[in-house]
Amino acid sequence: MLFRSLLAVVAVVAIACGRPQAPVIHAAASTRAVVEALVADLDPRPIVDAGSTSTLVQQVQAGAGGAVLISAHPDWTAALEASGLARQVRPVASNRLVLVGPAGTHPTVDDLDRAACVVLGDPSHVPVGRYAREALTAWGRWPAVEGRVRPALDARAGAAAIAAGTCPVGVLYATDATAAGVSAGAPLPDAVQPVIRYDAVLLDPAAVALFDHLTGPAARAVWAAHGFGPP
Amino acid sequence: MNPVLLSLTVASLATLAATVPAVALGTWLARRRGGLRLAVQAVVLAPLVLPPVVTGWVLLQLFGAHGPLAALRLPFTTAAAVVAGAVVGLPLYVRAVQLAVEAVDPGLEQAAATLGASPWRVLRTVTLPLALPGVVTGALLAFARALGEFGATILVAGNLPGTTRTLPLALFTALQTPGGEAEAARWAAWSLVLSLGALALAEVLARAVARRVGTA
Incomplete structure (x- = not known):
């Protein structure tokens, strides 16, 4: 029956899309443009989930998973470390x-x-x-x-x-x-001026290459081009 | 998946997922009297009167990293958006089925039983076919509710582009982005198209069902 086969297709599509197929970067909203620029040429292209660091950290604590989180505030970085979800932390930029x-x-x-x-x-x-x-x-x-x-x-x-x-x-x-x-x-x-420090937080140990890509020497130039200061 | 396709998929699956529980609960509530019925009805209807954010919070407590159902790893997936849509759509669905079943002439059911039909057969061949227009109405209401779902979805499914960013979330996100007004207007227009499409489809279905029930 047409109706049933349609349902089957919809179900398969939905299940296939249940979890993102590419790594997810939870990015502080202010870093969305720079993170998108940094991952534009990667394959598979990571999904950039932009929001306030507070929302993103709470979602990760509730089980959202993800590869890397860019935190705009050390307190939220500390919250991730306290809940045992931060595999590695690296300061990556500053702001004013x-x-x-x-x-x-x-x-x-x-x-x-x-x-x-x-x-x-x-x-x-x-x-x-x-x-x-x-x-x-x-x-x-x-x-x-x-x-x-x-x-x-x-x-x-x-x-x-x-x-x-x-x-x-x-x-x-x-x-x-x-x-x-x-x-x-x-x-x-x-x-x-407060000290504004952005941290890259590695959530998934398998995503260490992506973590390095976002924080390495080549990335520093991209952060600077978007107006961010050195960490 | 783009927000339009994702919203259609999520709302369709939510409606499908709600169908069996809605028909079962609606029929049961229509036929039953007493304290247990009131208790079940209160639980089923709760998402209709609770703020959706509360429903989302309850789902997150159940399915979240420290909840009793954490092993399902549901939050922040498309499936979580489907569950949220199904839960908020269920009360409308149940209510429509319940009213339709209550309206079925008990004399017809008794006649079938007198002729030797089992209760299951009476339900399958008399009650449900006569209540079908109510089931169709309930499905439309649940679909529409799931399509518009926002509060519970953003809590339990997040706002991941391609995975859980449905139309309402895409519109909201566009409004929170500098220069996003045009995108917001586009999503609003798509919402209108989907809603009118669902209404038209429901009208066609309702007529087809009415013809069938009329000649049954």
């Missing part, structure tokens, strides 16, 4: 915080103080939000900003919210200030 605004603007600290709302990563768990809270606290501005925060799910979502005009100003990574529809404003002063 800047004020950002919709395309064509150049937000300054006055805009930050006056804006009706401020886009941050969700400071309760998203790395870019935790770094921003740390920096704004050191700068003495957190109490004044706290009530105006529009939390985003990850760094890219924060850039999307700025591009959509949700708020006139946000505090995001320098590397996300180049996204479509986003303009970089003043950088945060050196004195309040």
Whole structure:
């Protein structure tokens, strides 16, 4: 019967696609573009699963598997190590915080103080939000900003919210200030810049070649070309 | 698989997976009275009234790395998206079957039994054929619900491109990406196409079934 054979085909396709056929890289949202550039020529081409480090780590802890995770915050790297899922950890890049605004603007600290709302990563768990809270606290501005925060799910979502005009100003990574529809404003002063460290975490011992590919000397140049600092 | 094809596959498999339990539970609930029935009904209908995120969380507790069913290695696979879709679609499916079975004239079933038919044969040849329009309606509702499923899916299946990123998740992801508005609009348009297609198919099926039941 046609109907039954159709069902059989659908079932086979679904079972074949149940787990990804290529290695999965769980990448902090801010590193999506650089990781995609690094794996573009690999065969099989790894699947890049981009999201906030907090979400990705929780999924890996719940059994999501995967080859490598790029963590944007040492606390989340430590969480993976504590649960015994990190086979190897290698610092891979650094970043800086800047004020950002919709395309064509150049937000300054006055805009930050006056804006009706401020886009941050969700400071309760998203790395870019935790770094921003740390920096704004050191700068003495957190109490004044706290009530105006529009939390985003990850760094890219924060850039999307700025591009959509949700708020006139946000505090995001320098590397996300180049996204479509986003303009970089003043950088945060050196004195309040937190140490932002990205770690590559090997999850699957069989994926060590991919791990080396993402973190090796050739990869460093690609990270730098995307605006990231050395680890 | 692209999100459109993946959504169609996941919703179809979820509907299929829900069919046997939905028909069994719907028939049982229609014929049974008392405390046990109320308890079963409450459990079956729970995903209809619970926020989907709660359903997803419960599934993750059951199937997750430290859950009692961890050995199945279900989370973050296409199968997990199917399970999520089936669980949230089941209450609508069961309810439609239950109402249809309740509407079947008990006199016809008694007549069949008097003529020597076993309860299983009565169910197979009298009750279910007469309740078929309800089963078709239930299948459509479950399919539509699975097609739109978001909250439970993102928790238990994640958002992996090609594997678990269904249409609603693709739309959501596009909206969270700078410059993703055009892509979001494309996924919204595809959702409309799939939903209208499902409605049209259900209409055709319902007419075919009504003709069959009418001449039976």
